[in-house]
Amino acid sequence: MRRWLSLLLGLVLLLATAPGRAGAVAARGGAGVPASPAPGADGLTARSGAREKPAPPRRLQVGGSGAGSTAGAAGTIWVGATPPGWDPATDPVVVFVQGLNGRAENWWTESVYYGRNDMYDLAYWSGYQTAFVDLYDSDGNPGSMWANGALLASQIRTIADYFGVDTVSIVAHSKGGIDANAAIVHYGAAPRVDRVVTLGSPHWGSPLADLAYSSWAGWLAELLGARNDGVYVLQTGYMEYFRSLTDHRAEDRNVQYLTGAGTRWGPFPSALWLGGLALSAWGQNDGLVPLWSARKPGAAEIFVRDLDHDQIRVGRYTWHLFEPYLRAAGPSSQPETGARAAPPGSLPEGPGAVSPASMAPGAESEQMILRGGYGTAIIETIPIEGGVGEVHFQLLASHASLTAWVVSPTGQRHDLVHRGTSSHLEVLPGARAYSARVTGPAAGTWTLHIQAGAPVAYLAETLLKGVGATATLAADRLYTPGQAGDLRLDLSPTARKGKLQVRATLRPVLPRGTPGAVPLSFEVEGEGLRARPSLPAPGIYLVEVTVTGTLADGSPFERSLVRTVAAAHPGDRSPEHLQRLGP
Incomplete structure (x- = not known):
């Protein structure tokens, strides 16, 4: 008995002194990618070193700017403290990229709903050298992916040269993922980036951006300054255009993309929660970005969790979910089909490589x-x-x-x-x-x-x-100028039994201002209605549909539907291309 007690005590001591996360390898596939660890109280992983709080990020002197500011202007680069034992020959540099209306400091200061963001702390304690960037949003003028992408590409080169590394990894929140995509594919940053993790990034845009350019939101969006370049390019029609220019490029295929998404709307009854409720018509979402939009074509989906758009960028909630991939081997060769190969090894969760067909928005039923x-x-x-x-x-x-x-x-x-x-x-x-x-x-x-x-x-x-009565509007979102659009309005059987009228308009969308709309006619086709409007010039066009009338039981009925579509010449990617409108 005494011998058994001694053996049991030894086993307990062994377990008590074992590391919090073994360097286990995912069961399927073996080498390269550790299994997703369960988070500790602070989300730390096995690389966690000393627990002293890191010094605040300091502003790297770029273009004559110096230290001493708590907020950076566009183009500012911040560098985090160097963790003990960090080796540029073996350890990654991680560049954190802000989202729409964000700043670099969002990664280490207060979040909106969840207290201080500890993402920087966790990266430091896990042995990572970090850098943070301010894009045009930091100046209060949210930029398009073209403006922010060009700026970010320059910042990436500066950061890599400063730390003496060939490539960096990127962790991007929200629209920052699209800005990173543009920097890599369209502004020459691909050779300096090995992988990108996007957190709640709207790779297919957001219906809320479509709504911001509708006639219903016009007064409010103008007064709040919400009709800006950053929101303009997040319209679903514009993002379809961006995807058509980007996803087939070799620069995109040669960088590994990993996505994380949330399905929580935010604390009830916050404004973010209300945004999630509004977006629920388009399926699961994080309060701002639908799940289907957070899935980048060809990327590997590494997690979908009960997180909202603010929470997903806070370190203690997500660092442990994506950190294993930052230390994985470099990206493997990609299939010629354009589908992204999964990261080395197997994914700890999620469907792995995601094809465009599995995520492109179809008919919504708001x-x-x-x-x-x-x-x-x-x-x-x-x-x-x-x-x-x-x-x-x-x-x-x-x-x-x-x-x-x-x-x-x-x-x-x-x-x-x-x-x-x-x-x-x-x-x-x-x-x-x-x-x-x-x-x-x-x-x-x-x-x-x-x-x-x-x-x-x-x-x-x-x-x-x-x-019981529903109205559904579906539309292909990308056309060439002169091609007729294709809009399909479907009514449920209960709605079709009523006496309904359809009012619809089509108008070009400018980044600022509201041009006149032209009436749009739907014709009966089968059990639905169809419209084929003329799209004569390059641009973004907004479709507004109102269905009104009475149902068979005599009760009133109304639905409002909003879509954006794009008309673009293939291959034309000039930043102003879809902003020059007219016949």
């Missing part, structure tokens, strides 16, 4: 009614059909000096509660968010009331859940 405008004493009518499970009334406003409520057809009042302000993460940053939810709403005409102390710009979204 059951939404939109209103928007500007004023002080506002009343909007909102028709709700019978049999709706619940309805969410959402209001985004340019200021908070207002009260808002809805009144049911039976006279019951429901106040819209102020939920907070949209953060810099979002397409409409600075908008004040209000909402109310009604279960089993009465059928008939509801009214939205807004009483403002000063003129207010607003976007009102009514989201219907648990409906």
Whole structure:
């Protein structure tokens, strides 16, 4: 017995002194990629060294700028402290790239909802040399992927030369992943980058960017400055154009891309949560980016987790999920088909290489009614059909000096509660968010009331859940100038039994300003309707469709649908190409 107790004690001591994460190799495939570790309290991995807090990143003197600023202007490069034992011959340099409206300091200062971001700390403790960049968004002027990509390519070369390494790895949040893609493929950074990890990046754009250029959001987007180059290129039509210029290039295939995505909307009832609710019509999302958009063509998907768009960039939530891939062997050769090979070894989770066919947006079925405008004493009518499970009334406003409520057809009042302000993460940053939810709403005409102390710009979204009647708009998103568009409007059987009318418009989208719209006609084709509008000139075109009428039970019905499509000459990628519009 004494001998067995001694053996048991020895085993306990052995387990107690073992490292927190063994250098295990994924069971499928073996060499190269460690299995995804379970996070510790701080998300550290086996490379974690000394636990002293690293010195704050310092600003590298580029172009005459010096240290001493807490926020960088566009083009600024910050370098993190060098961890003990770091060897440029064997250890990676990781460049962290900001997202839309972001700054380099977002990687080591306060997040929007989750306290201080410890991504820099965890990278340092795990033995990584880090660098951080400020793109044009840092100046308050969000840039396109063309402007940011050119700047980032220059910064990547400077960082690699400074640390004496041939290549760097990139970790990019949100639109930073698209900026990195542009730098690599279109601005010569491919030889200096070995892999890119994107966290919640909208590789196919965001329907919220389409909405920002709609007539309903016009007043609000203009007042908030949300119609800028950064949002303009995130329209789904524009991103389809970008993908057509990028995905087939050898520069893209020779760099390894890894994606991570979230499916949480954000803390309830934050503005990010409300964004997720609005986006739920397009499927799972992280409050800003749909899951299908976070999947880059040909990339390996390394995780999909219950994380929101703010949370996914915070170190303690995701560092342990992607860090093993930063130390994997270099990218393997890629198939000629354009599909990305999986990273060396096997993925700890996820489907591995993702093909474009598995992610491209198809027909969306958003059951939404939109209103928007500007004023002080506002009343909007909102028709709700019978049999709706619940309805969410959402209001985004340019200021908070207002009260808002809805009144049911039976006279019951429901106040819209102020939920907070949209953060810099979002397409409409600075908008004040209000909402109310009604279960089993009465059928008939509801009214939205807004009483403002000063003129207010607003976007009102009514989201219907648990409906029997649906309207679905599908569209191919990329055409050549002169080619007829192809838009398909499908109505569910319940909707087709009603007496409905379709109003639709088509207009070119400028980065700023709103050109005139032209009517768009849908013709009956089979059990649906089809429109083939003329797209005469290169550009982004916005389609707005409103379906109104009554259902067979006599209750009112309405849906609002928004899409963007692109017309572009193949191969023309000049930054202003799709901004020069006209016949």
